[in-house]
Amino acid sequence: xxxxxxxxxxxxxxxxxxxxxxxxxxxxxxxxxxxxxxxxxxxxxxxxxxxxxxxxxxxxxxxxxxxxxxx
Amino acid sequence: xxxxxxxxxxxxxxxxxxxxxxxxxxxxxxxxxxxxxxxxxxxxxxxxxxxxxxxxxxxxxxxxxxxxxxxxxxxxxxxxxxxxxxxxxxxxxxxxxxxxxxxxxxxxxxxxxxxxxxxxxxxxxxxxxxxxxxxxxxxxxxxxxxxxxxxxxxxxxxxxxxxxxxxxxxxxxxxxxxxxxxxxxxxxxxxxxxxxxxxxxxxxxxxxxxxxxxxxxxxxxxxxxxxxxxxxxxxxxxxxxxxxxxxxxxxxxxxxxxxxxxxxxxxxxxxxxxxxxxxxxxxxxxxxxxxxxxxxxxxxxxxxxxxxxxxxxxxxxxxxxxxxxxxxxxxxxxxxxxxxxxxxxxxxxxxxxxxxxxxxxxxxxxxxxxxxxxxxxxxxxxxxxxxxxxxxxxxxxxxxxxxxxxxxxxxxxxxxxxxxx
Numbered sequence: 001x002x003x004x005x006x007x008x009x010x011x012x013x014x015x016x017x018x019x020x021x022x023x024x025x026x027x028x029x030x031x032x033x034x035x036x037x038x039x040x041x042x043x044x045x046x047x048x049x050x051x052x053x054x055x056x057x058x059x060x061x062x063x064x065x066x067x068x069x070x071x
Numbered sequence: 072x073x074x075x076x077x078x079x080x081x082x083x084x085x086x087x088x089x090x091x092x093x094x095x096x097x098x099x100x101x102x103x104x105x106x107x108x109x110x111x112x113x114x115x116x117x118x119x120x121x122x123x124x125x126x127x128x129x130x131x132x133x134x135x136x137x138x139x140x141x142x143x144x145x146x147x148x149x150x151x152x153x154x155x156x157x158x159x160x161x162x163x164x165x166x167x168x169x170x171x172x173x174x175x176x177x178x179x180x181x182x183x184x185x186x187x188x189x190x191x192x193x194x195x196x197x198x199x200x201x202x203x204x205x206x207x208x209x210x211x212x213x214x215x216x217x218x219x220x221x222x223x224x225x226x227x228x229x230x231x232x233x234x235x236x237x238x239x240x241x242x243x244x245x246x247x248x249x250x251x252x253x254x255x256x257x258x259x260x261x262x263x264x265x266x267x268x269x270x271x272x273x274x275x276x277x278x279x280x281x282x283x284x285x286x287x288x289x290x291x292x293x294x295x296x297x298x299x300x301x302x303x304x305x306x307x308x309x310x311x312x313x314x315x316x317x318x319x320x321x322x323x324x325x326x327x328x329x330x331x332x333x334x335x336x337x338x339x340x341x342x343x344x345x346x347x348x349x350x351x352x353x354x355x356x357x358x359x360x361x362x363x364x365x366x367x368x369x370x371x372x373x374x375x376x377x378x379x380x381x382x383x384x385x386x387x388x389x390x391x392x393x394x395x396x397x398x399x400x401x402x403x404x405x406x407x408x409x410x411x412x413x414x415x416x417x418x419x420x421x422x423x424x425x426x427x428x429x430x431x432x433x434x435x436x437x438x439x440x441x442x443x444x445x446x447x448x449x450x451x452x453x454x455x456x457x458x459x460x461x462x463x464x465x466x467x468x469x470x471x472x473x474x475x476x477x478x479x480x481x482x483x484x485x486x487x488x489x490x491x492x
Binding site: 007008009010011013028029030031032034 | 251252404405406407408410411441445446447
């Protein structure tokens with residue numbers, strides 16, 4: 001299972017990700033992404049990868065999902 | 072004969088302003104039973120049986136943290152860090168402990184180092200806390216023959232987030248007191264990129280006594296889920312504010328009696344510090360302190376700060392002030408926190424001033440939901456937990472403010488015997 005995660009320290013609110021993958025990413029009123037934390041269905045993974053690649057600050061990450069509760 | 076459940080333990084025989092030197096410390100607590108290298112794992116098992124939980128705020132089991140660092144690949148050198156940088160503005164317990172019993176903390180740091188096999192030990196203290204800095208410095212200089220690993224004192228600039236463990240590790244490495252993105256967590260990659268145990272100074276002091284006296288002794292005080300004693304700071308409208316060592320599961324009402332009772336009529340208690348939760352005065356009788364007990368009630372003990380709000384104070388103004396403090400103490404690294412917290416504080420201030428539309432509190436709730444879990448650290452989550460409890464517990468006061476009715480706190484005659492002006 002793959003999820004999207006944003007490094008909020010690196011994120012500068014360019015907002016390209018939400019334009020490329022609106023199914024999973026919305027923007028708050030200050031332009032920062034609100035990411036849907038659910039696993040991304042395989043048919044949408046290409047969109048997710050494009051959003052990750054487009055981020056100017058490399059803040060958006062595709063990650064293998066860890067079991068709940070892991071520290 | 073000394074009873075096993077006699078309190079105080081950590082602050083036994085201590086006097087503010089005169090730290091126990093090594094001789095006095097050994098007289099009070101006996102020789103430190105520093106486990107031999109081979110006993111590291113055995114000691115971690117003892118800590119697990121004691122049920123000791125972190126006293127810095129999270130209440131995370133100490134043995135799990137020790138185990139995570141001990142389990143790092145064998146070839147990697149490990150670091151232990153004593154965190155004495157309490158950021159909560161009202162909290163005095165770590166400062167008091169360091170000023171009174173510095174050797175107990177350093178004993179605990181030595182035990183932790185032996186448990187995880189560390190060859191570097193650092194103790195972090197607030198640089199502006201001259202009493203604690205002096206006590207720790209003097210204690211370290213007395214211990215050169217005692218410790219396998221000499222502790223190094225690091226003075227950290229005071230800030231709300233300085234005690235956050237990734238911020239502390241970042242400061243030790245780079246001089247910048249800012250939280251970092253996780254993972255990696257300090258136990259994976261901490262000081263100098265090495266597996267690092269960061270443990271609150273009070274937790275370490277308990278560890279020192281558990282190493283001497285065992286898990287059963289520790290559990291003789293407190294409850295099954297919240298064993299041991301704990302240090303708390305009581306502030307606000309009580310007769311004798313200050314730091315107390317109490318059974319970890321003490322009922323809140325008993326603690327308030329212990330701290331001199333209410334100094335005037337109380338309307339609410341803030342439990343857990345600025346990122347804690349409000350409880351209305353009528354709920355206090357049913358509340359028990361302790362991480363497990365508080366968690367079961369939907370609250371959190373945090374670093375053990377108990378603040379009593381007098382009925383003559385406006386709870387909305389007080390909540391707005393704390394929300395603004397939290398906004399001002401954002402590290403300013405993550406957008407949702409940098410912009411969201413000031414927006415929330417602004418809404419609460421508008422309500423407190425009475426210059427707002429009815430329903431303004433819904434904006435505070437809306438922005439709270441929006442920033443939830445979107446920071447690199449838990450600062451925004453703590454802030455919105457506090458705000459949610461303010462919106463809940465003071466809902467009637469907020470409605471009165473929003474609709475232009477007089478604030479209960481300042482309208483004369485309401486707070487009998489405790490008029491504001």
